Amino acid sequence: MTDQTSELLYMRAKLRLPGGVNSPVRAYQAVGRTPRFIQSAKGSHITDVDGNEMIDYVCSWGPGILGHADSRVIEKVKAACEEGLTFGAPTEREVEMAELLAQLVPSMEVSRLVSSGTEATMSAIRVARGYTKRDKIIKFRGCYHGHSDGLLVKAGSAALTTSVPDSAGVPADFTRHTLVAEYNSPDSVKALFEAYPDEIAAIIVEPVAANMGVVPPADGFLEFLREITKHYGALFIFDEVITGFRLALGGAQEYFHITPDLSTFGKIIGGGMPVGAYGGREDIMRMVSPDGPVYQAGTLSGNPIATAAGLATLRILEADTDIYMRLQENTAMLADAVRHAAGNRVHVNQIGSLMSIFFTGEDVTDYDSATTADTKAYADYFGFMLDHGIYVAPSQFESMFVSDAHTDADIQKTIHVMQEYFAE
Ligand SMILES: Cc1ncc(COP(=O)(O)O)c(C=O)c1O
Numbered sequence: 001m002t003d004q005t006s007e008l009l010y011m012r013a014k015l016r017l018p019g020g021v022n023s024p025v026r027a028y029q030a031v032g033r034t035p036r037f038i039q040s041a042k043g044s045h046i047t048d049v050d051g052n053e054m055i056d057y058v059c060s061w062g063p064g065i066l067g068h069a070d071s072r073v074i075e076k077v078k079a080a081c082e083e084g085l086t087f088g089a090p091t092e093r094e095v096e097m098a099e100l101l102a103q104l105v106p107s108m109e110v111s112r113l114v115s116s117g118t119e120a121t122m123s124a125i126r127v128a129r130g131y132t133k134r135d136k137i138i139k140f141r142g143c144y145h146g147h148s149d150g151l152l153v154k155a156g157s158a159a160l161t162t163s164v165p166d167s168a169g170v171p172a173d174f175t176r177h178t179l180v181a182e183y184n185s186p187d188s189v190k191a192l193f194e195a196y197p198d199e200i201a202a203i204i205v206e207p208v209a210a211n212m213g214v215v216p217p218a219d220g221f222l223e224f225l226r227e228i229t230k231h232y233g234a235l236f237i238f239d240e241v242i243t244g245f246r247l248a249l250g251g252a253q254e255y256f257h258i259t260p261d262l263s264t265f266g267k268i269i270g271g272g273m274p275v276g277a278y279g280g281r282e283d284i285m286r287m288v289s290p291d292g293p294v295y296q297a298g299t300l301s302g303n304p305i306a307t308a309a310g311l312a313t314l315r316i317l318e319a320d321t322d323i324y325m326r327l328q329e330n331t332a333m334l335a336d337a338v339r340h341a342a343g344n345r346v347h348v349n350q351i352g353s354l355m356s357i358f359f360t361g362e363d364v365t366d367y368d369s370a371t372t373a374d375t376k377a378y379a380d381y382f383g384f385m386l387d388h389g390i391y392v393a394p395s396q397f398e399s400m401f402v403s404d405a406h407t408d409a410d411i412q413k414t415i416h417v418m419q420e421y422f423a424e
């Protein structure tokens, strides 16, 4: 396997792009390898510019639940392109998307489409503040909600491996109202509400944390958050940018039977195109301009090509009643195989089609235990997998994503390579 063309491109890229990339995690800094520049992808396989074909478990960080370039989605995108790329005016597909979201995720009574997960979470927070007339929010250490100033505090994802959980360039005043609690620790949340009983507008949470590696919620944790927000008159925001349409058709809220006040979506709802959405209870969402005083706008919001890809994807998921069972079974097979092969050298967290192999002997239930993982050991594992044609996340603190395009043969090959690695 050569990566000569990737290396040359990386050298060129570094001259004109920070770190040679347009999103930090792609630079492979956490695993000390040259990033693969991608030529194409189809189904479960991704091919780099040197012609290396790999089984892909990054799936563009989540959107690719059907695998790459699903022909049913591509067909709709092609037809939409013929009609025009953007109009800056409303289209029927935006209405269909909002209707479908409300049908599949009943808490999404009214929604607004945006162009990224970052915009969705930033806007949901603004609405929560406008509605409650309070300024403070609670987020959890190690959870990532995109890169808006107020949420880039103790953040996960690449902010964890590049040592910038609190980014430079964000004035302290901008994050003054962001309170940080510990994921899976009700006490840490209780203490903040006791300190600021009338000042907290909302809690925002990844219902399954997936940006410090995958950390599922402890029994009763999400229920506790639902109760305490109600008690103190704060809103509860589910950031479903990763979990939405991945854990279940109705997202994490269906999976865990919790009804948040507001939710944010991205990734899968764009079917591979740039989309985000935020929405929730009608009385709250009517605060959004032009119905109400909370301003939020976007030139490309609800883009006709992105909504075509998103609608096609959601309709396929809606029609395929067994898909979430298949995803769970295949991912559990991978998780069990690793547990068996690696024993207590690793801790594997898996829920639905999300999975992380933590290189630690500890149970991983929160930020502190996640960060006991040996990132050098992960880098070694990553390199072995890459060299054997398996493309996993180039960071210990990202999820592995399984798609419906992964075949039995893909899963068996992956298990075989994992077993080989852990046998060494
Ligand atoms: C849970 C979560 N929220 C928000 C975001 C931000 O989404 P985007 O990268 O599309 O801005 C991400 C991923 O980046 C995410 O994983």
Ligand SMILES: N[C@H](C=O)CCC(=O)O
Residues within 6 Å of the ligand: 023, 024, 025, 026, 061, 144, 157, 158, 211, 242, 398
């Ligand atoms: N963890 C991030 C999103 O979920 C990874 C994507 C990125 O930041 O490029």
